[in-house]
Amino acid sequence: MKFIGLVLKGARRSKRRTLLTVMSVAIAVFLFASLRAVLDGFNAATEASSSTRIVTLRSTSLFFSMPTSHAEGIKSTPGVQDLTWANWFGGVYKDPQYFFAQFAIEPDSYLRMYPEIELTPEDRKAFLDDRTGCIVGDGLAKRYGFKVGDKITLQVGIPIYGTRDFDFNVRGLYKSGGAAVDNQSMFFHWKYADERSIQPGQVGWFVAQISNPDQATQVATAIDEKFANSPNETKTDTEKQFQATFVSMFGNLNLLLGSIALAVVITTLFVAGNTMAMSVRERTTEIAVMRTLGFPSSTIFLLVAGEGLMMAIVGGIIGVSLARLIVTPDLMQAGAFIPVFGVNNANAVMALLLSAGIGIFAGLIPATMASRLKIVDALRRVA
Amino acid sequence: MALIELRDVTKTYKRDAIEIPVLDRVSIDVPEGEYLGLMGPSGSGKSTLLNLLAGIDRPTRGSIRVGDTETSSLSERALAGWRARNVGFIFQLYNLIPVLTAFENVELPLLLTNLSKTQRRDHVMTALGIVALSDREKHYPRQLSGGQEQRVAIARAIVTDPRLLLADEPTGDLDAKSAGEVLTLLQRLNKEYKKTIVMVTHDPHAAERATRVLHLEKGTLVEQTPAAVGG
Ligand SMILES: Nc1ncnc2c1ncn2[C@@H]1O[C@H](COP(=O)(O)OP(=O)(O)O)[C@@H](O)[C@H]1O
Ligand SMILES: [Mg+2]
Numbered sequence: 168m169k170f171i172g173l174v175l176k177g178a179r180r181s182k183r184r185t186l187l188t189v190m191s192v193a194i195a196v197f198l199f200a201s202l203r204a205v206l207d208g209f210n211a212a213t214e215a216s217s218s219t220r221i222v223t224l225r226s227t228s229l230f231f232s233m234p235t236s237h238a239e240g241i242k243s244t245p246g247v248q249d250l251t252w253a254n255w256f257g258g259v260y261k262d263p264q265y266f267f268a269q270f271a272i273e274p275d276s277y278l279r280m281y282p283e284i285e286l287t288p289e290d291r292k293a294f295l296d297d298r299t300g301c302i303v304g305d306g307l308a309k310r311y312g313f314k315v316g317d318k319i320t321l322q323v324g325i326p327i328y329g330t331r332d333f334d335f336n337v338r339g340l341y342k343s344g345g346a347a348v349d350n351q352s353m354f355f356h357w358k359y360a361d362e363r364s365i366q367p368g369q370v371g372w373f374v375a376q377i378s379n380p381d382q383a384t385q386v387a388t389a390i391d392e393k394f395a396n397s398p399n400e401t402k403t404d405t406e407k408q409f410q411a412t413f414v415s416m417f418g419n420l421n422l423l424l425g426s427i428a429l430a431v432v433i434t435t436l437f438v439a440g441n442t443m444a445m446s447v448r449e450r451t452t453e454i455a456v457m458r459t460l461g462f463p464s465s466t467i468f469l470l471v472a473g474e475g476l477m478m479a480i481v482g483g484i485i486g487v488s489l490a491r492l493i494v495t496p497d498l499m500q501a502g503a504f505i506p507v508f509g510v511n512n513a514n515a516v517m518a519l520l521l522s523a524g525i526g527i528f529a530g531l532i533p534a535t536m537a538s539r540l541k542i543v544d545a546l547r548r549v550a
Numbered sequence: 551m552a553l554i555e556l557r558d559v560t561k562t563y564k565r566d567a568i569e570i571p572v573l574d575r576v577s578i579d580v581p582e583g584e585y586l587g588l589m590g591p592s593g594s595g596k597s598t599l600l601n602l603l604a605g606i607d608r609p610t611r612g613s614i615r616v617g618d619t620e621t622s623s624l625s626e627r628a629l630a631g632w633r634a635r636n637v638g639f640i641f642q643l644y645n646l647i648p649v650l651t652a653f654e655n656v657e658l659p660l661l662l663t664n665l666s667k668t669q670r671r672d673h674v675m676t677a678l679g680i681v682a683l684s685d686r687e688k689h690y691p692r693q694l695s696g697g698q699e700q701r702v703a704i705a706r707a708i709v710t711d712p713r714l715l716l717a718d719e720p721t722g723d724l725d726a727k728s729a730g731e732v733l734t735l736l737q738r739l740n741k742e743y744k745k746t747i748v749m750v751t752h753d754p755h756a757a758e759r760a761t762r763v764l765h766l767e768k769g770t771l772v773e774q775t776p777a778a779v780g781g
Binding site for chain 1 (some may be wrong): 761
């Protein structure tokens with residue numbers, strides 16, 4: 168314990184270098200924690216997906232639609248209990264930079280099948296009763312200051328909806344009761360969009376409620392078989408796979424984010440290791456003096472390694488704290504497909520362990536250098 | 551029995567394939583309480599000899615005994631512990647740690663002992679008192695004059711109360727006045743505190759303070775009396 172003071176004094180010696188090391192670790196840890204938060208968001212959304220909801224798309228792609236007439240066929244498939252549908256609206260609020268997701272939904276059935284959209288009974292009723300009403304997530308509301316009673320105007324983003332702007336009345340703010348639904352979206356009546364569509368009666372995707380999750384595959388196959396060889400063939404998956412399809416639209420995220428994190432960590436290792444080696448080289452005489460006074464080489468090793476570890480952990484704490492402050496669903500401009508999850512405790516602990524790991528590995532060589540120093544050679548170097 | 555006993559100590563350095571002989575079969579006895587001066591031209595092996603005594607270097611051949619300890623046969627770790635307990639080393643360039651205050655510099659060797667914080671404080675203040683720098687405990691080395699720095703270094707060397715003080719040209723970098731103070735201090739440590747001192751020096755005035763002076767030339771010894779050195 169009495170050596171802690173020595174370690175601290177050592178780190179204060181070259182403030183700029185200590186700052187550089189601390190900040191490089193802080194940045195690495197910040198990036199690591201942020202990237203993990205994004206991955207956590209994806210995984211949580213996938214994990215939390217209901218296993219009793221299956222999603223039917225046009226087999227070609229997410230961006231092609233199907234006729235409403237498919238509803239009958241899906242509903243009559245054995246095992247299907249309930250059905251709803253939705254469209255991606257893609258409207259523009261003020262300016263494309265204010266991006267958020269808007270879904271045109273069949274309101275009654277959608278709210279019934281997605282209990283994760285939590286609304287007060289009054290708001291729910293107000294929304295259902297208003298053809299041009301909408302509900303917005305509380306996170307989104309906070310971001311743009313939406314309140315119940317506000318009017319939101321969206322410009323048309325997909326030409327199929329004509330050219331006239333859409334006006335909506337905010338009828339409620341919903342809370343997200345599960346990661347399958349984020350709190351950054353807007354939902355409104357499918358009919359309202361459909362009325363103005365130049366190609367009415369089109370649905371982006373159907374969601375079916377099934378009675379037994381174990382039958383998901385059979386039911387999905389049965390649905391797709393119904394529409395096989397029709398002009399509108401379908402592809403039905405569990406909600407989990409549907410989420411995964413969304414994710415895969417961004418390429419192999421896990422690998423990409425993983426490689427970025429790895430590159431940053433390795434760079435930091437070199438930066439921290441190099442600055443520490445520099446400071447050991449500068450302190451050659453001092454280390455030789457301490458050895459002359461009787462400090463064993465093991466103690467010297469621990470002092471140098473301890474200094475590196477301390478700087479790295481301080482950097483780690485800064486990085487994690489920043490990530491916790493900045494990477495939150497409310498502060499990030501979260502899009503529809505990128506659920507931002509925030510830095511959870513497991514992530515924070517991992518990031519701190521990472522910083523400690525960086526500290527230990529970066530300090531290994533400099534500490535060994537310091538402890539192996541030959542006293543007389545080191546003393547002669549100045550004389 | 552002498553406190554220090556060097557027997558046929560030989561030291562050669564290897565540079566690439568060439569062996570450089572530095573000390574050649576040097577034998578010295580230093581009785582307890584002696585103040586020994588070591589003189590000789592530059593490169594004659596004085597520092598090498600002192601480093602061997604201090605246990606920060608090892609002889610190529612021969613034996614070194616200090617007290618009951620055969621230092622030339624101790625392991626690295628044991629030797630470090632032995633140094634901490636038995637040797638105070640004073641360098642020509644003081645070698646204080648620049649980021650530590652005078653107090654912290656003097657306290658450094660005590661961090662290796664089991665003393666409590668209060669006991670360490672007592673020891674440090676006593677040592678600073680002996681070198682007459684009690685009022686400078688909070689100063690950093692750059693805020694001290696060369697003479698004061700060297701006195702702090704002496705306090706650091708005596709704070710563990712070692713029986714042996716080794717000084718390598720302790721006045722080599724000081725003006726005459728500061729050098730005089732440092733020499734008086736060393737003399738006091740020898741007389742009043744019964745420290746055995748071995749001091750390497752260039753300076754005949756410094757050597758005059760010693761009770762005995764040895765001359766080293768090209769790695770071998772020539773014994774002379776202090777009177778003979780003065781002339
Ligand atoms: N670590 C070393 N490696 C190689 N040569 C050394 C080393 N230390 C000392 N020497 C050589 O040994 C000789 C004596 O050095 P030293 O003991 O420092 O002399 P002095 O202190 O009397 O001036 C010199 O020629 C020096 O170059
Ligand atoms: Mg010398």
